[in-house]
Amino acid sequence: MVTAMVTARLSPGRVGAVMGRNVDALRSGPSYLLVLVSGFFEPVLYLLSIGVGVGSLVGDLTVDGRTLSYAQFVAPAMLAVSAMSGALAETTFNFFFKLKYAKVFDAILATPVRPVEIAFGELGWAMVRGSMYTGAFLVVMTALGLVEPVWALAALPAALLTGLAFGAAGMAVSTLMRGWQDFDLLSTGQFALFLFSGTFSPVRDYPAALEWVVHATPLYHAVELVRALAIGAPGWGQLVNAGYLAAMAVAGLWFAARRVDRKLCV
Amino acid sequence: MIYARGLVKRFGDFTAVDGIDLEVAPGEAFGFLGPNGAGKSSTMRMISCVSLPTAGELRILGMDPARDGTRIRGRLGVCPQLDTLDPDLNVRENLTTYARYFGISRAEARRRADELLEFARLTEKAASPVEPLSGGMKRRLTIARALVNEPDLVLLDEPTTGLDPQARHLLWERLFRLKQRGTTLVLTTHYMDEAEQLCDRLVVMDGGRIVAEGSPRSLIETYSTPEVVELRFGLEELDGYAGKLEGIGERLDVLPDRILLYAPDGDGAAAEVHRRGVNPSSVLVRRSSLEDVFLHLTGRTLVD
Numbered sequence: 001m002v003t004a005m006v007t008a009r010l011s012p013g014r015v016g017a018v019m020g021r022n023v024d025a026l027r028s029g030p031s032y033l034l035v036l037v038s039g040f041f042e043p044v045l046y047l048l049s050i051g052v053g054v055g056s057l058v059g060d061l062t063v064d065g066r067t068l069s070y071a072q073f074v075a076p077a078m079l080a081v082s083a084m085s086g087a088l089a090e091t092t093f094n095f096f097f098k099l100k101y102a103k104v105f106d107a108i109l110a111t112p113v114r115p116v117e118i119a120f121g122e123l124g125w126a127m128v129r130g131s132m133y134t135g136a137f138l139v140v141m142t143a144l145g146l147v148e149p150v151w152a153l154a155a156l157p158a159a160l161l162t163g164l165a166f167g168a169a170g171m172a173v174s175t176l177m178r179g180w181q182d183f184d185l186l187s188t189g190q191f192a193l194f195l196f197s198g199t200f201s202p203v204r205d206y207p208a209a210l211e212w213v214v215h216a217t218p219l220y221h222a223v224e225l226v227r228a229l230a231i232g233a234p235g236w237g238q239l240v241n242a243g244y245l246a247a248m249a250v251a252g253l254w255f256a257a258r259r260v261d262r263k264l265c266v
Numbered sequence: 267m268i269y270a271r272g273l274v275k276r277f278g279d280f281t282a283v284d285g286i287d288l289e290v291a292p293g294e295a296f297g298f299l300g301p302n303g304a305g306k307s308s309t310m311r312m313i314s315c316v317s318l319p320t321a322g323e324l325r326i327l328g329m330d331p332a333r334d335g336t337r338i339r340g341r342l343g344v345c346p347q348l349d350t351l352d353p354d355l356n357v358r359e360n361l362t363t364y365a366r367y368f369g370i371s372r373a374e375a376r377r378r379a380d381e382l383l384e385f386a387r388l389t390e391k392a393a394s395p396v397e398p399l400s401g402g403m404k405r406r407l408t409i410a411r412a413l414v415n416e417p418d419l420v421l422l423d424e425p426t427t428g429l430d431p432q433a434r435h436l437l438w439e440r441l442f443r444l445k446q447r448g449t450t451l452v453l454t455t456h457y458m459d460e461a462e463q464l465c466d467r468l469v470v471m472d473g474g475r476i477v478a479e480g481s482p483r484s485l486i487e488t489y490s491t492p493e494v495v496e497l498r499f500g501l502e503e504l505d506g507y508a509g510k511l512e513g514i515g516e517r518l519d520v521l522p523d524r525i526l527l528y529a530p531d532g533d534g535a536a537a538e539v540h541r542r543g544v545n546p547s548s549v550l551v552r553r554s555s556l557e558d559v560f561l562h563l564t565g566r567t568l569v570d
């Protein structure tokens with residue numbers, strides 16, 4: 001309800017201006033562009049080395065009664081991972097820098113723009129960046145024959161929702177960061193998720209206790225959702241996955257906007 | 267433009283602004299003068315509608331900051347104490363991108379940016395990153411940025427602190443132009459000469475309170491004498507001299523490094539000092555300034 005109230009008064013123009021600031025920043029800085037491009041290649045390299053390389057040793061596996069090559073199994077997970085990292089890169093490091101060091105938001109808050117509009121604008125920009133990764137990755141997957149073109153289209157919104165959820169959560173976490181050292185913790189967490197979210201082997205192969213922990217974590221839901229769509233076998237379970245991610249996005253946004261207000265408007 | 271009654275700002279149990287009353291009229295150049303920690307910036311942030319008052323009544327442009335913050339900020343130009351220029355953008359983009367936050371169209375933003383770069387004498391630096399600019403240039407850019415929405419009220423928090431004299435004079439000249447155009451200016455400073463140069467009216471703040479209010483001239487007339495004699499005495503203990511000088515002029519202040527005599531007639535007072543057999547290493551007769559007003563009001567010098 002709080003979110004509904006806040007959204008009602010959002011100005012699209014001001015949210016757009018916050019996003020536009022990041023486009024302008026991108027144009028001014030070639031080094032930033034480099035970071036952007038490297039963010040795309042990382043999951044592609046994983047896909048090639050593990051999906052295709054390790055896949056040749058592992059052989060096929062069966063998911064939901066379908067037989068998949070290992071690369072077909074891993075590729076959707078890498079898609080979810082790339083959506084996650086793309087959004088997180090923007091809403092953690094870059095967001096934190098703007099919040100704490102560059103005083104970009106201090107400057108913006110002296111204009112009509114409100115904290116919640118900053119949160120929406122920053123997340124919107126993270127989505128723009130994330131969807132570039134996602135789109136490019138889907139093209140690679142399709143080209144390698146790892147997904148049917150129709151299901152690639154279906155997986156796209158799932159990957160975008162993944163970016164939205166992680167972007168919002170990342171932004172919320174960034175407002176709690178004390179300094180750069182806290183980001184090591186974040187990277188470690190991100191890497192743990194990367195390894196243990198049913199990315200490289202089905203979660204049912206995990207020990208039972210771990211399986212339950214995994215069920216509570218976000219990347220698992222993202223991988224389940226994206227994979228189900230990419231392999232063309234969505235079920236009711238995917239509504240739970242999508243609901244989890246949507247709730248995460250809303251909670252993250254709300255918390256981040258509140259924290260920006262508390263931190264900067266004193 | 268600004269109306270405040272019993273304005274209070276607390277941070278935890280610390281009271282930074284302790285119940286101040288203010289009124290600023292359109293076209294006025296109004297100053298807050300006070301040492302570090304007086305509560306000037308806290309007051310300015312409340313007026314800029316980025317920080318809400320803890321207590322008291324505040325009206326900016328006839329509106330309530332708690333309800334109409336967005337609308338008020340749209341009509342303000344804010345130059346914060348510390349520059350908040352965007353390091354990822356070049357000089358010109360710092361203006362055009364900022365204009366977008368006010369809902370100004372791209373074309374209009376470009377037009378205003380060119381005009382303001384001219385105003386801030388930064389046209390040659392338009393494509394430069396912000397980082398390598400000198401302090402004075404950054405400050406001029408911040409002020410130019412504050413003008414991008416053609417504000418009704420411009421707030422400047424210590425616009426020239428930390429700048430060399432040349433950069434300060436250039437800034438003063440630019441601010442003076444704004445004032446002549448009829449823009450309402452509110453600024454804080456701990457420089458007396460700045461307040462005397464730019465402000466029609468000012469308040470002296472200390473410890474979160476307003477201790478005096480008036481035009482620079484009237485403050486000097488009320489709280490000081492027309493002239494001041496500054497006496498310095500090598501390395502000796504000054505208190506010993508204070509007794510001998512008692513009664514010369516209207517008042518006397520002993521500072522760590524000098525003694526000040528307040529007198530309507532400085533030369534006469536200086537002559538009297540010599541007549542009493544006191545021989546300072548240097549004697550300076552000068553006109554009274556706001557510095558003297560501040561010293562009188564608070565018992566402290568303004569800039570240590």
Ligand SMILES: Nc1ncnc2c1ncn2[C@@H]1O[C@H](COP(=O)(O)OP(=O)(O)O)[C@@H](O)[C@H]1O
Pocket residue numbers: 266277280281282300301302303304305306307308309
């Ligand atoms: N955000 C804050 N939290 C706690 N104390 C603050 C904060 N901002 C200012 N203060 C304190 O309030 C007092 C007044 O500060 P300020 O308004 O910046 O004074 P000035 O601008 O006159 O130097 C100072 O003692 C300062 O330490």
Ligand SMILES: [Mg+2]
Pocket residue numbers: 303306307308347423424
């Ligand atoms: Mg200050």
